[in-house]
Amino acid sequence: MKKQVKFGVGIGVIVASMGFLAWLGYGESKTYYHTIAELPTLTGAAKGQRMRVGGTVAPGSIHRLSGRIDFVLEGEGKTLPVSYIGSDPLPDTFVDKSQALVEGHPSPDGRFVAEVVQAKCASKYEAAPGGSGGAVASSPQRSSM
């Protein structure tokens, strides 16, 4: 019986400590998905959370300024002005009309401050969904097959 207890304790310690670390990591990195339309409806604590918002880059809206890049995301008939302040260069797929996902916080003046931008080129020759899945479709800055 003593043996089983020893194993139990060993296993328990490993699982519990990993669970604790997972919980810490979760708190540090959890990110909420919201649509552009949802953003103005958020209240209280929900506004301060780290979040991801997806949309289409409005044609002609990309302005490269010093220290940041401004552009406008469109989706569901609404628009969202975004300032990208991250240090990584934007992906090659980030152009007018591309689909983009921005990650960051909304600021009080209504702009969205993004630290990460992922983008996918709107496919010119294919109907968008289901066409070219996998690596081709989801080729944001940091993905691979």
Place this chain on the structure above:
Amino acid sequence: MDVFGSFALVLAFVCAVYAFGGGIAAIFTRHPLLIKSTRQAGMATCGLIFVATFSLEYLFFSDNFSNAYVVAHSNRDLSTFYKIAALWSGQEGSLLFWSFLLAVYVLSVLVTYRNKNGELMPYVGVVMAGVQIFFLTLNNFVASPFKALASPGADGVMNYVARADGSGLNPLLQYPEMVIHPPNLYSGYTGFTIPFAFALGALLARYPGEKWIHLTRKWTMIAWMFQSMGILLGAHWAYAVLGWGGYWGWDPVENASFLPWLTGTAFLHSVMMQEKRGMMKVWNVWLVFSTFLLCILGTFLTRSGIVSSVHAFAQSSIGSWFVGFLVLIITVCFGAYLKNRDYLKSENQLDAIVSRESSFLFNNLILLVSCIAILSGTLFPVFSEWITGNRISVGAPFFNKVNIPIGLLLLFLTGVGPLLAWRKTSTESLKRNFGWPLGIGLVAGVIALVFGFREIYSWVCLILCVFVASTVGLEFYRGAKVIRARAGASFLASAVDLTLRNTRRYGGYIVHVGMVFVFIGLAGAAFNRDLQKDMQVGQTMQIGPYTLLLQGFDSKPEKNYTAQRMNVEVLRDKKPLMMLYPEKRHFSTNEQNGTMVAIYSTLKEDLYVVYAGDSPETNLPVLHAYLNPLVKWIWLGGAVVVFGTLVAMLPNRRAVLVLAGAPQPAAQPLAHGLTPSVTLREGHD
């Protein structure tokens, strides 16, 4: 040719259905002719899939732009090399390629065991045919790569139309690794079908003994090797193409490929418990089942885009098919297990906490914890949406927090496990086996501290790497010394001889050394640096010991794209070292851009240079330079892992001469892994 290909696919489907249905009938009737005909139907299925795949390749090579898939993924100027790769660059082709690789495995199994294991093979054949039916259903009815472009004519009849040229291959995929990475990864994914088919078949047939484990060992190792290579090649592709200076971003698709690797690795270790001690039978069966399920899940995640980091992208209908298939497999596995679980009864119990068994147990436990953590992190957006209505994702900190300690623990066990004795290890043998390696590891740690090493995880990793490498070195040294004493050969020749006598054990050690290299490379990431600067011609920037001088610019028109290159001279200690040419590529066929990173790679560090576009303020080109220490060790480690796996698959060479009269080591549990006689032991470790 497209009609030819789709006809072959339909026939393949019919044959697979016959192999499945006829196989079940054969199991019940035991009619020899029926068994034979279903086996041959299985082979025919594979042959027809080959025909379909080659005819799609033919469409690519003949620039047949009336086929929708070819139009979407190729163009006339695409080089031959990438026309091969275009096959798996999209949804439909990838799924056909899955079927193709699976067919290679299935055919090999059917041919290899055509006259052997008569009791078991019909079951295995049925399971394999079942998996093939699923993929052939997708190939035929859900995502056919043979759709022709057609438009309704004036009379309302659909007419074929052909484009003058295709829209070209995605620039991100026009990179050598993209030609070899998917085949490797897919060979891993598909390869785990074979151990799965044997495990399920043996369970259904109540096939006696551990024979299915012996039969599948090599198949599992082949799949595992391809999976390892696929993951590392993918990481290298991300490193060399995406231009963000890293190789692993905990992206859902990356995670998906890593999950079956974790359970597959656990399986490769825990089977030894079953072979040696008749333990963990239930566990092993479920590990194989889970590995296969995770392979299907991985394909599903890659193909369906359900948790794609950019969640609005490419949500395709194919997902529901995969979910259905996953549910079906789980049901079948669970049913088979409930029905025949008495057949999986363990013969032994764990004896002591410091023993080989317990090291395997903990190895399995932490691999599984890691797998569960990554799986839940990857699927978190899906489940949180179901449960709370909010779609929440977790990022790199979550994955790193859990997996770095797990990796270190695993590394520790890599050093300790193989040298612990079965059943129980004495303190005496612990001292003999681990005294020196532990000492050397700690000395390395102290030296690192003196030299200003302050990253705790990397520091622990360094100590463990030195420790594990020393234990393996000591094993080779002790074994080779004995052979050398008896045979008088050189030390190196003795070590080779030693390895060939027990390939499984020493091949395994080589794999462990490869993993140590990988860990060395991963530990380097704590010291990454990067710098970004707008550069005028003639200007320099300094990163680490390197001075980067922008000499000029040029434009290089290639057949399929135009490249803007920065000509960067690298100087070290004011002496010219080499030229680097980071590029921006523009592909005119599909108006897309690509980045080509330039890397100067040494064992000490990588100098990684990206042309990051032009600065909006100054209009000057921006040079982004990274200094990433030790990255090369990861790729080197991958090569060593592959080599070790190949060694472990070799048959043992009989050591008749030296074996004669050797004392039996089993009498002394103390002596395990220490004394000369141990190297002469039969079997595998």
